[in-house]
Amino acid sequence: MALWRPWRYCRISFRRARQLRGVYILIAAFLGSVALHLIFDEASLLDALPSFIRSVLLLLLPGTVVTEPLTSYVNQFIGTTNGGHVFAGATLPFGVVKAVVNSDSKENLGGYVSDGSPIRGISPLHDDGTGGSPSMGQFQVLPMYCSSLSHCPTAESDRKVSLISETIVGSPGYFGTGLASNITAEVTVSHHAALHRFTFHNYSSSSTDIPTILFDLTNDLGHSFHDTGMLKMEFNRFPGTLRTSGSGSYNPSFGDKDYKVHYCIDIPNVNSAGFYTDNHFQPVYIPTSVLTSDQDSGILVSLSPGALHASGNVAYARIGVSWTSPSQACQYAGTEIPTIGEEAFRSTEVSASNAWENILGTIQVDLSGVSNDTIVNFYSSLYRAYISPMNLTGDNPLWHSSEPYYDSYYCICRHLSTSSLCYRHRTVQAEVVRALIDIYRHLGFLPDCRMSLDKGYTQGGSNADSVLSDSYTKGITEGIDWSDGLAAMIKDATVTPPNWAFEGRGGIERRAQLGYVPLDDDTPNGLMGRSASRTLEYAFNDFGIAITADGLGKADITSHYLNASGDWQHLWNPTTQNSGYSGFIQPRWSDGSWHNVDPRYCSPQLKPHGCYLGDAVEFYEASSWEYSFYVPHDMARLVTLMGGQRTFLDRLDALFDLGFHDMGDEPGFLHPFLYNYAGRPDKTVDRVLILLNTYYNTGFGGIPGNDDSGAMGGFVVFSCFGFYPVAGTGIYLISTPLFRTITYPASTPGKSAVITTVNFDSAVRNKYVVSAKLNGVPFTRNWFAHRELFGKGGTLELTLGPAPSTWGTADADLPPSISTSPLSRFS
Template identity: 40%
Template sequence: MRLHTLRPENILAAAFCGPFAFAASVSSLNDYDVLKYVNPLIGTANGGMAKAVADTIGENQAGFAFDTDYVTGFSHMHDSGTGGSPSLGNFPIFAQPSCSNDDVNQCKWQLNDRAVAWEKDSVKARPGYFSISLANGVQAEMTTTNRSALYRFTFDKGLPEALSPVVLVDLIDLPQSRTNGTAEVDRSTGRLTGNGTFSPSFGIGSYDLHFCVDFKGAELRDTGAWTKNRAGITTDSVSMLADGTNTPASLSAGTFARFHSPANRTILARVGVSFMSVDQACANAQREQPDFDFEGTRSAAEAAWRKKLSVVTVDASGVSDDFQEIFWSGAYRSLISPQDYTGENPLWQSDEPYYDSYYCIWDSFRSIHPLLTIVDPVSQSRMLRSLIDIYRHEGYLPDCRMSLCKGFTQGGSNADVLMADAYLKKVQDIDWNTAYEAVVKDAEVEPANWNVEGRGGLTSWKSLGYIPTDDFDPYGVGTHTRSISRTVEYAYNDFCISEMAKGMDKQADYEKYASRSGNWAHMFKADQTSSLNGSDTTFTGFLQPRYMNGTWGYQDPIFCSPLLNFTSCYLNPDGHETYEGSSWLYTFYAPHDMGALIHALGGADKFISRLEYLHQSGLLYVGDEQAFLTVFQFHYGGRPALSSKYSHFYIPSQFNTTVAGIAGNDDSGAMGSFVMLSMMGLWPVPGQDVYLITPPYFKEVSIRSPVTGKTATIRNVNFDASYKAVYIQGATLNGQSWTKNWLTHDFFTQGGVLELTLGATESDWGTRKEDLPPSLSSYE
């Protein structure tokens, strides 16, 4: 779940939480604690924290945000940096030292009424732990296991000695989506239990969640239920049904336990959660935390992260603490989603793993999953098996999924990219026949509702070779926008299918899908110009909307860039023809056929000039995932040194150690994985067995394959920690000269040493046509 797991095959781990712990300085491994360099507060000014954590008023997409003032509760499951509506945050608990005049009706019950300021210098966050002090004299600390959270509430010594603390549970969630809920309290033990029905934050349907809260540390005084701002100690349950008359402020209701003054001024609250039942929620907590051992749980969480992350080693000699913090914190954020919900799926019975919180594959296929394939191929295998099992039971591979619900599709059917990527890299234990069946269905069979799965407009796609802006599609329901971005994504999805077909000896399919992968060119208008600030640029040829009759429409190439109507291209009925980016950006998206694209854009020199202009002009926002590949596409034009240059431009200008140190929200670790992969020096082209080579930000980086046990090392000769010498002068692979500016996944599975000699000026390394990455069409 969104709580972190201690299971070794899972990318999660305990508590607020979790980093990707790597060992560092090779010469002093025993002295290097990577968790020192993991700062979960990076980016929280943009709403980027997760797990058992404080929920704040204002920006609370993942619970806590640093640029807020008031805390309303502490909830147990969050999704990290998802964008859009908040997610989860169900059943927050809240502690108050005493009720005024010892009257439960004078405690603060409703969400906004109980909100209390938090002390700005009090927050402590590290993998497995979060702590915050409130103005009401409560210090709240929290840690988690896989399916339970443990809270420690300590009441300030400045409070009256005779306390009577109250801990409540609220039947609400962060997006206030609950349609019904029930809470009960056991008068003899103070156990609080209940459940609710909620809506997903970026999808359709609903989900049920259950909770179980137990206490330790103080003698129980009384219990009760509350609604609005009234409580009763003679009632032991409450039910809430959204009937259309409730406002968000009146959705709060729940149960509570009141205690006699705790001997050490501390109360522990253990919360179990389950999608199956209350009984399973209680069993989860009892199994994972039988002893209410806060320090033990916290220590186990940290140990789980250190073990998980020990596959990567860096020699950080000379590297500043800030750059180490950027790297390790990015690594931490990379490994939060998706979550292992195996055993917590009430929708169907299966022996296959079940993972959730794919927020969304449109975001994660570009960097998160390729990273997992390198550092955690076992978890990546389990995730793909889960996706295939979803196909078996629900008919399509998801493009987005959360809280057991179908999420919205943002572009193409990009699970196809994940399948091809894993197939080419020989990820183990996958049913490839069913996987191929699933991706072909994406390409051939339009679903009834292509807002949440598959592809729409397939009739036009097959007959016209593009998605028209005026598409007539009576075969399914979906949002008729994004004709440009859907076209280029469908083209790449088909290319990925062709790669699987080729490897599986399906020659006819290979030829069909390879041919369809060229459909991006049908929306390339060769004479289209673009102007900026009233003046024409020197570049001609951009993707443009096209009608069913073949004539051209028009969308300003800079529209939906930071320079013109940036927020106009989202997932809504008037969302325009590109999604979260401009035609300027999407015109660069043909990663399978860069030879043809470079030719269309006027040759290598013009391509490089245009790509530099994209990065220098303000047209590009690196906080959208489509921007990632453009940082490294200079490789295709024979200028790999410029990929290194622009990588160092964005890190640290856009990715740094401040609370605003992420470009936008983290998109479930997409930004974190961008940082980690960039700083490791090998950028994966998702859906292909291609890694573009740039120098790591460390003297040396090593990755030990969890499957083969072999170690791949990227070593910089003449390493310069001031990052002036970031250009490769020459390279060797296992002692032999290596002139290609890319390599394959065998490097990680078979091990070896890639040694890069660096200098302060650009060289001719990796610039020849034979050194460029693969392309369907040859380079000129």
């Protein structure tokens, strides 16, 4: 089975000790650590030691408190089966390089799949949870034994090699595995580069097999290589080091046009080399370069037997990646990983691990009394929230700008569930917002989906509008021109793009006339359908425009878009009935007549996979049963339309109990918290705990659906926090924390926001909030605003009990809705 860091320390430490003849080093480290402890009495000094040494020290130093690194709780393999499409390899927070093996599996959208499939190679470029089509995966490197370079299997179908499952290891910034070819392959990363370490076991200079490294230019995961690629070989400044650099053109997984990306790989101790094309090998004199348009093209190098023997049969390869040029790829590699060898591998791995430790530690969590599964699930989910988008600042070939540039949004409507984690890392969130606004400046519209420098398909609304409003309500202002931000949002709402399949909105004119996007809308140059779900999303996007305009003092704009945010009501058909309930969101024709869609359609109970792009349906990736609850800015009005609080609560129960709710897709994330709007926060707690225990675990299939760039983990993180964001606003709905105390950095410098509990027992018995205090003052609302806790800092104390109380049940304690509350309450 695949393992992660806790099981890795001993194995790697002993291996390194052997390589360094390290028995004396281990003894010295042991005695030195004892001395340091006796002198300074600092438990933190132990953190740098391998876990087996620390375990011995604990026996000899009673009372010593040793804190495990947070990275030790990250299991990168959760979600690598069952359609999770999780990236399980080595990367940095928001890193460009994401290095992992490419499994020969239909589920390899994230590269590695925990299904026992053989692999094709190890690639530095991947995305996390991309959905229906594989993304990137090019520039594969594969170590192998060959009888000669002219007899090496180079085609993907011929060179596949099985993994030794019990050797598969991962930790933040590292991935390693044993190959059935008697080779161990490991990789660690910097932001733009990867460093490979290959151990050719049992190789001797008398062996007839030749240690070889293959570099594949043309095969990405989707086999989309086209046009002409370039392969150039020369000797680098390091003695005996072969440098290969070049470029390839590929198609994006979910977008328009194509993209070009560049590489630079350095391999020390090369004996001979040449190009291959379609299983034909051509030895070459170096330097040389070739252009290729063939589907199977790359480079083969044999390693020097003497040099390999002298290094303990360990070889290295360093690859840099750039979206601008091969020379930039070489510069990134040389700057970020200046040397190639064992020390470079160790230092790069340590730097990567430290980067993850720092960002995971932004939020401080009291882990006492919490099960290991909960801790692992929490930190693994939090970790995945930082994988995407990738920070391409300074390496954007499309335009020159002093603004940041981020890429890989799959898609922004999916990110709404995790964008409210912005308070954890305000600087990055500000950069993302600036990058989105800069895309608008140069391309004319905010993106809804974007990957590999290309425009991606719009799945629903113009949801960057809601990401911007989400950030604005949370006081994210660093370097952001909010005048341009508001202008970009308004353009989304008022100007039809040349091709609204990839940005902006469709049906703008018809909606302005009718109050909804009609089923027979004929706006050209887009993907028809989704008229009902797009109307709902456009209405919520307009609410985001209103809340941002209100903060900027634009009264007329605020009034207009606040009014437009109520357009969802035009699709409420009170006569539609299903499963004993009346009133559902339904599409309409332009003449006002209804088009009745079975409210169960596209739920887990009826055609669950029938509502994707191109399916000519009026809801996207969810049923009318789910979408009929999607009015997060005016739930009070929705409760009234459904017949009042009692019927609303019964109907919400029916959504889950009758199997219409889909936990495996983002439209269903907010639903378990909606009980708060009808004064039953206790039912929110019950439902959240049921969903966590039913659909999430620490196994390979431990998430209920495609990870969508960390969105699935976002539900886990917020559920553990004990609140959930109403994305696009500054509102959080309270449930019950699964940690005793959680400390967050506040917006105000030097201040912290703390959520703490009384009677905490991991929600085993005391799972309901029975009373609360905010900064020592009794607090009865079942929600709170960002500004009153995360903005200025403070402490929210939640007292827990085994049975529900009246806390949070009064009308005055319910979350705000625009039909009952002023707009100011949303921020």
